[in-house]
Amino acid sequence: MAKKGVFARRKRALELRARTVQETRRFFGAHGYLEVETPHRIPSPAPESHIDALPSGPWYLQTSPELCMKRLLAAGYEKIFQICRCWREGERGSLHIPEFTLLEWYRSGSDYRGLMEDCEALICSLAQALNLGSTLAFRGRGIDLEGPWERMTVRAAFQSCGGMSAEEALARDLFDEIMVEAIEPGLGRGKPTFLCDYPSERAALARLKKEDLSLAERFELYIGGLEVANGFTELTDPGEQRDRFERENATRRALGKPAYPMPEKFLDELSEMPASAGIALGFDRLVMVFADAQTIDEVVAFAPEDL
Amino acid sequence: MYTVSDLRKGLKIVLDNDPYMVVAFEFSKPGKGQALYRTKLKNMITGFTMDRTYRPGDTFEEAGIEEREVQYLYKEGDHYTFMDNQTYEQMVIAEASLGDAKNFLIENMSVKVLLFRDKPIGIDLPNFVNLRVVKTDTWVKADTSGADFKPATVETGYVVRVPPFVEEGELITIDTRSGEYSTRVKG
Numbered sequence: 075m076a077k078k079g080v081f082a083r084r085k086r087a088l089e090l091r092a093r094t095v096q097e098t099r100r101f102f103g104a105h106g107y108l109e110v111e112t113p114h115r116i117p118s119p120a121p122e123s124h125i126d127a128l129p130s131g132p133w134y135l136q137t138s139p140e141l142c143m144k145r146l147l148a149a150g151y152e153k154i155f156q157i158c159r160c161w162r163e164g165e166r167g168s169l170h171i172p173e174f175t176l177l178e179w180y181r182s183g184s185d186y187r188g189l190m191e192d193c194e195a196l197i198c199s200l201a202q203a204l205n206l207g208s209t210l211a212f213r214g215r216g217i218d219l220e221g222p223w224e225r226m227t228v229r230a231a232f233q234s235c236g237g238m239s240a241e242e243a244l245a246r247d248l249f250d251e252i253m254v255e256a257i258e259p260g261l262g263r264g265k266p267t268f269l270c271d272y273p274s275e276r277a278a279l280a281r282l283k284k285e286d287l288s289l290a291e292r293f294e295l296y297i298g299g300l301e302v303a304n305g306f307t308e309l310t311d312p313g314e315q316r317d318r319f320e321r322e323n324a325t326r327r328a329l330g331k332p333a334y335p336m337p338e339k340f341l342d343e344l345s346e347m348p349a350s351a352g353i354a355l356g357f358d359r360l361v362m363v364f365a366d367a368q369t370i371d372e373v374v375a376f377a378p379e380d381l
Numbered sequence: 382m383y384t385v386s387d388l389r390k391g392l393k394i395v396l397d398n399d400p401y402m403v404v405a406f407e408f409s410k411p412g413k414g415q416a417l418y419r420t421k422l423k424n425m426i427t428g429f430t431m432d433r434t435y436r437p438g439d440t441f442e443e444a445g446i447e448e449r450e451v452q453y454l455y456k457e458g459d460h461y462t463f464m465d466n467q468t469y470e471q472m473v474i475a476e477a478s479l480g481d482a483k484n485f486l487i488e489n490m491s492v493k494v495l496l497f498r499d500k501p502i503g504i505d506l507p508n509f510v511n512l513r514v515v516k517t518d519t520w521v522k523a524d525t526s527g528a529d530f531k532p533a534t535v536e537t538g539y540v541v542r543v544p545p546f547v548e549e550g551e552l553i554t555i556d557t558r559s560g561e562y563s564t565r566v567k568g
Contacts, residue, residue: 124415164386164416164437167408250414251434258411276413294412304412330438 080380087365087373090204094361095157097203098177101196107153107179112142114159118335122278123325126163127334128172134334135161138354140279141340143180144308148347155179157357168369169300171358171377180308180352186280186291189305189353190268193295194221197266197360204364212298212363215263224267229289231257231269240273241288249276262296269294278322279315280306295355297363305353312344383441385418393425393444396433400425400444400497425495426502428480447496448505453486461486463494463504474501484539485510485557506557511566512536513552520545530562 099109119127119137127134136142139156146154160176179192198219201210210217232240236252243249261267270293274282277290291307309315316336323333361373371377383394392403405421418435425444451463451472459476461483472494476483482504486492493505517533530542533553541555543562552566 122413124410124413165408165410167410170408170410250411250417253411253414254409254417254419255434272413278413301412 081375084372084375087361087367088375090365091361091373093204094200094357094364097200098157098196098357100203101199102155102179105153107155107181108151110143110146110151110154110156111158112136112139112146112156116142118337120279120337121319121322121326121334123322123329126331128161128163137162138176139178140352140354141337143178143352144347144350145340145343147180147182147308147350147352148343152183153179153181166378168371169359169362171370171374173378174370175357177355177357177360178352180350182348182350184351185307185349186270186293186305186351189351190223190225190293190295192353193266193268193303193305193355194219194223200360201364206364210297210363210366212366213300213368215298217262217298217363218265220265223265224262226261226267226269227271228269228273229271231261235260244273244275249273258296258301259299262298262300266295266297266302269296277306278318279309281309300359300363301356302359302363303353303355305351308347308350308352310344310347310349312341315344316341383443385416385435385437385439387441388418388420388435393446394422394441395444396422396441399427400446400502404430425497426478428477444497446502447499448493449496451492451494451504453488453490453492455488463492463501465494466491472501474504478503481560482506482557484537484560485512485555487512487536508556508558509554509563510557511552511554512539514543514547514549517543517547517549519548533562 114136115130115133116136117133119134120141125137127137138160139158143154143156155178157175157177159173161173163172165172201219208219210219228240232238232243235256236243243252261269271283271289272292274288274290277292280290280292283289283291293305294301295303319336326333358370358373362370365373367373388403388406390403390406394401401422402425403420404423407419409417409419416437420433421430422433423430450466452466454462454464460473461476461479462471462473464471485506494501495503495505512535514533515536518531531545532540533543533547534540541562543553547553547565554563554566556563
């Protein structure tokens, strides 16, 4: 009987979630995107130091549809999107659930700046379609959606709130702690904020900035202190991509985690991929923002503990 | 031995030879970064809390807390003496370690003492205790200020908010977890 109460409480958020899915499809359809469905179960997830895939037989459950979607870009698809389930082992907290939903979209001929504009257009359009107005009530604040949204570099964020430079934080292995404790809570409070230009060490699949090779053309979108999306200009050099995967796998081994098989087919086809940009948006998190939810559990039908 | 995946509210661990209780816990993972396990830990001896952040691979020693049934005997200075119901052995606990529990202790009351490595570090009270009201103002019916509660001092010196009908000399039940008035004991 207690369970009935939990599910009943989530109903309003689940209705909002369903409408968000419908409106998202409508948005991308209207902008000329093709919806694709790539396999959940794959032979080799992209090797990244801190993203752990769940084994499924000899293969893995995807941690993101990224590699398959980029192979479609390489095959000549220009604008594609997908709403799909992804799995990341060990991620459980009030903002994490090991089986979650990503919205990913990719387009050729664009870079990360184009994706930031897409984010503004998508979220404003969804808020309007859901009758949420142009100011979202989230975490006790009013978040003004009128563009342009704030853009702040990682370097500037560390300078103003981090107590040390981003380079020093990386050298002292304090980058993530400072990000979580000192920087993230203040991001996107008045307006959504794009935190841009991550150190190259923090971008396994992104293109580096031509004018400063220590930085990658990568950003994260924050709304009310909550990280909602991660986008970047895609790296299209297969040799460099292979080196980066090998470095990530070396870090994984050093941390005592399994290395992942090289995604050879992806690497083979990467040279065919035109200049492109792609983004993963945490769909559950976006619904949290729209529903003014405190925890991710409030916006999913079942948390693992409910099963 | 606990690992970071065991961390949750209420877990008791040993740090720098002191027992700590996890009073708040949050899993964080900044984009593409590593998992961080952020905790608020309360020192079970001093009561002080502090923030600590852990990473995957960190481990913790379990703080084994033993409980024994004891009777409260008397207070001397800022030390409280208890007697073990089984062995009749006496043990002394400093006021600072008792925290709010001292507000509800009366002589001969049965409580549980908590021991860490054979050292008493605090007590566990019953959820409800009965205490006599030694001082409270008489309620004036005509007072329509809208106040639904009035202060009352109980035999331990603790002041609790009670409904207007409670009178001096009456026995009331207090919820020791919230420190609030629960009900009046008839008879």
